[in-house]
Every structure is written in C-alpha cells, then in structure tokens.
Amino acid sequence: MLHKVLSYLQATQLSLLCLVSRDMCREILEYMIIPSTCNRLHFDMSHLGTEPSSSVKVFDRDRTLGLLLKRATLLKPTKERLKILHNFTCMVQYSSKQIRCFKFGECGNFLTCSGFIRFGKLLQTLIAGWEELECHRVFKYVSDRMHLDYKMKAILSFRPGKLKQLEMEVKCVCRRVLLDPCLFHSERLFWLGQILKPWPLVSQARLLFVIYGPYCEHEGRVLWERTLVKNPARDTSLRDLSSVVRNLGASDATNWNDSDVMSIIGEISVLPNKWNAENFARFLILCGERVCTMMLSSRAVNRHFPQLARLVVFMSVVCEKDGYRMAWLVNTVKKICCSTVNQSDVQQLLLSIVRIYKEVIVQLIHSLTDIPHQDVELNSVINAQGCFLKEIMSLAFSPLLVTLTLQTPQEI
Numbered sequence: 027m028l029h030k031v032l033s034y035l036q037a038t039q040l041s042l043l044c045l046v047s048r049d050m051c052r053e054i055l056e057y058m059i060i061p062s063t064c065n066r067l068h069f070d071m072s073h074l075g076t077e078p079s080s081s082v083k084v085f086d087r088d089r090t091l092g093l094l095l096k097r098a099t100l101l102k103p104t105k106e107r108l109k110i111l112h113n114f115t116c117m118v119q120y121s122s123k124q125i126r127c128f129k130f131g132e133c134g135n136f137l138t139c140s141g142f143i144r145f146g147k148l149l150q151t152l153i154a155g156w157e158e159l160e161c162h163r164v165f166k167y168v169s170d171r172m173h174l175d176y177k178m179k180a181i182l183s184f185r186p187g188k189l190k191q192l193e194m195e196v197k198c199v200c201r202r203v204l205l206d207p208c209l210f211h212s213e214r215l216f217w218l219g220q221i222l223k224p225w226p227l228v229s230q231a232r233l234l235f236v237i238y239g240p241y242c243e244h245e246g247r248v249l250w251e252r253t254l255v256k257n258p259a260r261d262t263s264l265r266d267l268s269s270v271v272r273n274l275g276a277s278d279a280t281n282w283n284d285s286d287v288m289s290i291i292g293e294i295s296v297l298p299n300k301w302n303a304e305n306f307a308r309f310l311i312l313c314g315e316r317v318c319t320m321m322l323s324s325r326a327v328n329r330h331f332p333q334l335a336r337l338v339v340f341m342s343v344v345c346e347k348d349g350y351r352m353a354w355l356v357n358t359v360k361k362i363c364c365s366t367v368n369q370s371d372v373q374q375l376l377l378s379i380v381r382i383y384k385e386v387i388v389q390l391i392h393s394l395t396d397i398p399h400q401d402v403e404l405n406s407v408i409n410a411q412g413c414f415l416k417e418i419m420s421l422a423f424s425p426l427l428v429t430l431t432l433q434t435p436q437e438i
Contacts (some may be wrong), residue, residue: 032057037090055098088144104160108167111152115145121201125152137243142202150207158216165220171359172199181236182229183266186298190247191235198250199235215273218279218293231293238266250298254333258304258403261312261348267294268312271378275317284320291321307340311350319358326362329371335361335378339386339410356417383411 032040032054040058044051055294095114099107132163136142155162158222169175177192179198187193207215221237222230240263271294273279275287282290295301295309310318338359345352359379363372369390390404 029051029057029060031405037087037094038148041090041094041097042102048101054338058094058098063130065305073304085144085147088147089151095148096152096154099151104156105263107152108163111149112167112171114306114381115148120172136198137246140180141197142158143206146203146348149203150209160221161216165217168203172203174199178225178233180231182225185246186235186250187318192250194241194246196233197241204236211273211276212278214270215276215279217221218270218274223245223281227289228293231290232297234270234290234295235267235297240264240267244268254301255299256302258302259308261308264305264309264312268314269307272312272314272317275313275320278314284354287317288321291317295328299350303340305345307337308348310337310349311341311344315358316352319361322361323365325370326366326375331371331375332382335382339378339382339407342410342414343407346413347406352410352417354422356414360421383407387411428434 032043035043040054042055093238095107095111099110102110102154149164156164174196176197181189181192182195200217202216204221205214208217222233225233229384234350236248237251240253240259241247242249247264253263271287271291274282274290275284291310291313291416296322301309310321322337325331325337341355342352344350345355359375363375366372366375386407387404390400390407394400
C-alpha cells in the first residue's frame, strides 16, 4: 500500500520524505530499486544527446536523484551505499534500461553520450561531504566498475596515439565522472591525486596530457604531434592542460612539490616530441605567474642561459601576439637577475637574449620564400623585440625621467 502512495511522489518529494524516520528511509529505498520506479524516475542514462537545450533539466534531475540516494542511504555504511548506487544506476538484473556506457567495451558512442556526465553529477551530489577515506573507496569503485586502471596501464604501455580509443575512454571517465563535476579546487586536487599518484612522474605527465590535452571529437582521438609539436597553436588548445598544471603548482597542492611540478612540465613539453618553442612559452604563461617564475628561475639557477634566453624571447612573442603585458615579462626577468649573485651570469643571460632575437629573426628572413605566412611571424618577433626593449629602457631610465619631470624648463 505504501509503495502505491509513493508512486504519486516525485524524486524531490521522496527525498524530503527520507528525513522523516529511519523506517521511512528503508521503505523508500526498497521502493527505489524496483524496476518500474527506476523507469518512472526517468533514470535512463544511455546515449542521451548532450545539447545544452535538452540536457539542463536532465542534469538537474540527476542532482535531485543524487540527493534522494544520499538521504535514503544516510545511515548505511559506505560499501553498502556504493552497492545501492551500482544497483540503482545499472539495474542489470531487473530492468531493460541498462547503462551500457558503464559496461566494459559496450558503449560505442561514448564521445557524444552524456551517460558519464550524468553519472558524475549524481555521484558528486551523493558523496558531497564524505570523509576522505570514504572517497578513496568511491574512487576504487569507479576504477573497478569502468576498468580505469586496466585502461591506463594499456595506454602507458604503448606509444602515444597507438590506442586512441582507450585514450579517449580514460579522458571521458576521468573528466566527466570525477574531475569536471567538482565545485572546489581541493576536490579536483583530491581526484587528481587518486588518478596520478600511483604512477611515476613521467607517466603522470602522459596521463595529464591524455586527460586535459587537446583532442578532436570528430576524429575521436587525442591530438598529440599535429597540434603542439610542429606549428604555433592557439591558447585554447593549451588552456585545460595549463589550468590543471597551475592547480598542481598551487601552494595548497600537498601531493606535488615544486620539483614534481617542474618534472611534469618537462615531460609534458616533449610529448610525443619536443614542442614548438612558442607553444611551450604560451603554455608556461597560461600556467600562471608562480609556475612560470619557478621554471625560469630553475633554468637560471642551473645556469642554462641559452635555454632561458630562448624561452624569454618566445614568451615576449606570445605577449605580443596574445596581448599580455610585456612589463610583466621584463619585471620577471629583472627578479631573476636580482636573485642571481654572479654578475657575469646576469651579463651572459642578457647577451643570450639579444643573440636569440637575432638568430630567430635571421632564420625567419631566410625562410620567407619557402614557408607561407612567415612574414607575419617575422613581424610578430620584430614587434616583440621592440616592445621588450621599450620596457627595459623604461625600467632603466625611470629614475632619470622622474628627475627631469620634477625640474623646471629653465633648469633643463
């Protein structure tokens, strides 16, 4: 009789009813795992279109269902709550509406399917406020259910791009289920720690590229060499990857120290081969001031002045092209010079910057007839050199300019 009454209630009303008593929670939970109830709540997550117009209400429903599950299972241990979640979302034994996306190798359209997104929103709502130990169990459940560990081992065993479908599956599961639904920076760092920390740094770098690197949805693969190795790329290709590296380099990211972050950046920049110099400079700028200054200072401390000078030159080109303030770059170089004790090292760095500008310009002039659009690149480098020089002169002569401004015309 009670189930008949419950059949007239929506998920929001059932969720509120769970707060009445323990017995009511038990009754609602028993009612929820009936196949007809699952169908009535429209929890069919298989291959729904991902268009925003059709998805917003559906995603709100998933959060409501997540809250219903959270309240209905509140008094149960974590292991049992995850088992109930599994039965509720799969209903393999009871319903024809199975979520094929979560069954290994059975989702043939996982790139456009919103099943992972919907499950991620439901899971985030369910586990909100859970202790860290409980979240460890959640990750193990997700990893086992979606064969995440097997897939990561497989893609790390072959060269980049060899197992393109598995790479995209790892990307979709990690981003849509675990990372993208996070509301807070600390949550994202926790899940990144679960995904990456079991692996050595070189593997962490590769997994980060798979998860956050550029990809082509039409071709269904991660864009390895074509995007970042040969030619300058747009900042949109690097924004997601640089954002996550900036999070790893944040002061509250306790799982990774500065040395780890620099090693990861070094490994990323040679995947699958050494990146185009402008792309690496753009990537560092997008990683934020803290990470960028850390990388530049590391090269100065290790006296890698040619590499540092080349990086500064191409960072100035990026500043010119993308509209960043050149004064910031000049002040960063000034800080590095001030932290360098040996005056001859400072002189070597500044001379190296001048030499690299010259080499890049000469190289572009020689390639004008062979490579199209090189005149645009040449113009950008010359403008960057001019702006960089102007900021240095402004910094060098600012005391004199202040003195001249304070003097009367007769004194001048």
